[in-house]
Amino acid sequence: MTTQPLLSVKNLKVHFYTLRGIVHALERVAFELNRQETLGLAGETGCGKSVTARAILRLIDPPGRIISGSIIFEGRDILTIDEAEVRDIRGSQISMIMQEPKMSLNPVIRVGDQVAETLLIHDRSLNRRSARRQAVDMLAQLGIPDPTRMAQRYPHELSGGMSQRIMIAMMLVTRPKLLIADEPTSALDVTIQAQILALMQTLVSEIQTSVLMITHDLGVMAETCERVAVMYAGDMVEVGSVHNVLKHPQHPYTQGLLQTVPDKANPDQPLFSIEGNVPSLLEPQTNCRFAPRCAHVMDRCKREIPPVYNLNGDHQAACFLHDGSPEAQAV
Amino acid sequence: MLQYILRRLFTLIITLVGIMVVTFFISLVVPLDPLASIAGPQAPQETVERLRTLYGFDQPIYVQFGRYMQRLLHADLGTSFQTGRPVLDDIIQYFPATIELATMALIVSIIIGIPLGILSAVYRNSAVDHFSRVLSLIGVSMPVFWLGLVLLLIFYFKLGWFPEPGRLDIMLIEPERITGMLLVDSVIALDFEVFWDALKHIVLPAAVLGLYGLAGIARIVRSSMLDVLSQEYIKTARIKGLNEFLVLTRHALRNALVPAVTVIGLTYGGLLEGSVLTETIFSWPGLGRYLATAFLTLDLNAVVGGTMLVALMFSLVNLVVDLIYAFLNPQITLTAS
Numbered sequence: 314m315t316t317q318p319l320l321s322v323k324n325l326k327v328h329f330y331t332l333r334g335i336v337h338a339l340e341r342v343a344f345e346l347n348r349q350e351t352l353g354l355a356g357e358t359g360c361g362k363s364v365t366a367r368a369i370l371r372l373i374d375p376p377g378r379i380i381s382g383s384i385i386f387e388g389r390d391i392l393t394i395d396e397a398e399v400r401d402i403r404g405s406q407i408s409m410i411m412q413e414p415k416m417s418l419n420p421v422i423r424v425g426d427q428v429a430e431t432l433l434i435h436d437r438s439l440n441r442r443s444a445r446r447q448a449v450d451m452l453a454q455l456g457i458p459d460p461t462r463m464a465q466r467y468p469h470e471l472s473g474g475m476s477q478r479i480m481i482a483m484m485l486v487t488r489p490k491l492l493i494a495d496e497p498t499s500a501l502d503v504t505i506q507a508q509i510l511a512l513m514q515t516l517v518s519e520i521q522t523s524v525l526m527i528t529h530d531l532g533v534m535a536e537t538c539e540r541v542a543v544m545y546a547g548d549m550v551e552v553g554s555v556h557n558v559l560k561h562p563q564h565p566y567t568q569g570l571l572q573t574v575p576d577k578a579n580p581d582q583p584l585f586s587i588e589g590n591v592p593s594l595l596e597p598q599t600n601c602r603f604a605p606r607c608a609h610v611m612d613r614c615k616r617e618i619p620p621v622y623n624l625n626g627d628h629q630a631a632c633f634l635h636d637g638s639p640e641a642q643a644v
Numbered sequence: 645m646l647q648y649i650l651r652r653l654f655t656l657i658i659t660l661v662g663i664m665v666v667t668f669f670i671s672l673v674v675p676l677d678p679l680a681s682i683a684g685p686q687a688p689q690e691t692v693e694r695l696r697t698l699y700g701f702d703q704p705i706y707v708q709f710g711r712y713m714q715r716l717l718h719a720d721l722g723t724s725f726q727t728g729r730p731v732l733d734d735i736i737q738y739f740p741a742t743i744e745l746a747t748m749a750l751i752v753s754i755i756i757g758i759p760l761g762i763l764s765a766v767y768r769n770s771a772v773d774h775f776s777r778v779l780s781l782i783g784v785s786m787p788v789f790w791l792g793l794v795l796l797l798i799f800y801f802k803l804g805w806f807p808e809p810g811r812l813d814i815m816l817i818e819p820e821r822i823t824g825m826l827l828v829d830s831v832i833a834l835d836f837e838v839f840w841d842a843l844k845h846i847v848l849p850a851a852v853l854g855l856y857g858l859a860g861i862a863r864i865v866r867s868s869m870l871d872v873l874s875q876e877y878i879k880t881a882r883i884k885g886l887n888e889f890l891v892l893t894r895h896a897l898r899n900a901l902v903p904a905v906t907v908i909g910l911t912y913g914g915l916l917e918g919s920v921l922t923e924t925i926f927s928w929p930g931l932g933r934y935l936a937t938a939f940l941t942l943d944l945n946a947v948v949g950g951t952m953l954v955a956l957m958f959s960l961v962n963l964v965v966d967l968i969y970a971f972l973n974p975q976i977t978l979t980a981s
Contacts (some may be wrong), residue, residue, distance in 0.1 A: 402924065467974040
């Protein structure tokens with residue numbers, strides 16, 4: 314029972330049917346998220362991190378469509394249950410915090426009411442007064458001064474950091490089992506980022522929520538996550554504990570990504586960048602998507618999709634370099 | 645809030661004074677002699693000159709202007725040449741019928757236009773959307789006199805569902821005149837037979853004018869709704885687990901209505917001027933016909949009075965629009981400074 318993960322995503326494939334053709338946004342996304350664990354989802358802009366997040370809530374907007382795969386949450390496949398059941402899960406069991414807190418709050422509704430609404434939607438027996446009271450309590454828990462007055466405010470009266478606190482309150486007030494945080498701090502001032510992250514961590518451990526932390530900031534990842542999944546162009550390239558992935562990366566893309574982090578001890582060194590560009594996603598995946606930019610590229614990388622190799626323990630990488638190595642085993 | 649309204653009413657007075665001045669000078673440059681139309685084409689020259697002295701047109705322009713302003717500032721709109729009655733009395737006579745028709749037309753365009761706009765945004769490029777597009781196109785491009793005649797032909801002459809042109813059946817007695825609007829007066833008098841008959845009479849002209857207003861409202865609601873539905877806070881609402889109906893009604897609609905209110909206000913302002921063609925076809929004794937006749941016969945006092953009334957109405961409608969804005973969108977604060 315305890316070994317069963319909270320969320321298990323397998324072979325998730327999402328395509329967007331645009332005028333320019335089919336965009337193969339997600340081709341092979343798979344990871345598991347254990348109870349009360351924080352999993353980081355890393356990768357550059359456009360690699361499909363946010364699409365993955367929205368797919369978990371089954372909220373891919375047209376022209377996007379989930380083609381195949383399974384998303385097992387608490388024993389139920391989110392992709393096959395009916396719409397009413399998914400709506401029931403949204404907001405009460407799986408919540409999501411988004412990148413732009415100021416844009417994510419409705420400008421014409423008082424923030425306290427927006428927080429209370431999440432409660433009211435999922436608990437019909439609750440009356441408006443007690444929902445409001447719970448919302449104010451939640452704001453207080455987030456260290457917001459004078460929460461009763463704050464609840465009466467409108468979003469345009471708040472700063473970015475305050476808006477993100479309201480978002481966190483709105484999404485955690487129902488004590489969900491899983492919180493998806495889609496770049497929760499990248500739109501905020503650097504000085505506020507650490508504060509918001511710390512706040513989120515405290516709250517998350519208090520209500521024992523698992524977190525899927527989407528970020529391109531490897532520093533944030535190292536600080537908050539236990540495990541990390543790395544994506545490249547809609548493909549999952551490496552999964553493992555944060556220590557293994559950041560200290561002993563096994564996929565050339567992850568290695569390159571880590572080299573791009575400037576070295577504080579050696580500030581005069583020129584910044585490193587991975588040669589080449591992200592491939593067009595208009596073609597279906599037929600090979601390793603990183604092959605054109607890879608320093609260790611082999612012939613078969615251009616012809617075949619590398620399988621995911623199980624390395625020691627929890628560590629997995631999708632790269633032919635591990636084919637035949639003693640500890641590796643294809644899954 | 646109250647301070648804001650008072651300040652707006654003050655600027656309204658300045659606007660009206662400006663309009664008085666402009667109207668006076670426009671009447672000077674009209675290359676026709678108003679006296680000719682008062683006295684008639686066959687009148688002898690001495691009669692015209694007597695009238696000129698009588699109405700003060702022989703005085704220097706600054707004297708005329710001074711008298712004109714003095715008169716207007718005492719709320720004296722003068723006498724209409726065409727009816728021989730004070731212009732104010734004429735307005736009180738004709739304007740209520742126009743308010744009644746304009747309001748009913750506006751109600752028609754709102755109760756059809758807003759839902760239609762929402763539906764075509766939600767079901768974009770579907771049958772509903774195409775239907776709404778065609779209806780809007782018909783609304784703006786069909787001449788009202790043609791549409792009015794067609795509706796009369798079908799619903800009065802052929803089907804007999806609605807009564808003949810006019811405000812009330814000739815066999816019925818009008819209720820005591822309080823507001824001048826039959827629908828309101830009949831309710832006050834508790835005369836529901838008159839109310840029902842007046843309602844049936846107003847349906848067709850209100851439909852003709854309403855279809856015209858509906859087009860603009862449906863288009864603006866559609867486009868602002870599409871814009872709102874792509875906003876991040878709509879995604880937030882879905883993530884919270886709201887169903888689509890609640891997403892639309894609680895989170896999208898109020899945001900989408902802000903631009904629609906402008907269009908609704910302008911539509912109402914336009915309707916309050918009266919519509920000559922619709923009023924003529926439906927024998928509606930409203931302001932539109934009165935003003936059109938006033939312009940054609942160079943009935944200067946009536947023209948000035950009507951212009952002031954229309955300006956006043958537009959200003960009041962704009963004020964109400966701004967108050968509704970502030971109610972819909974908390975980001976707009978009404979300050980008196």
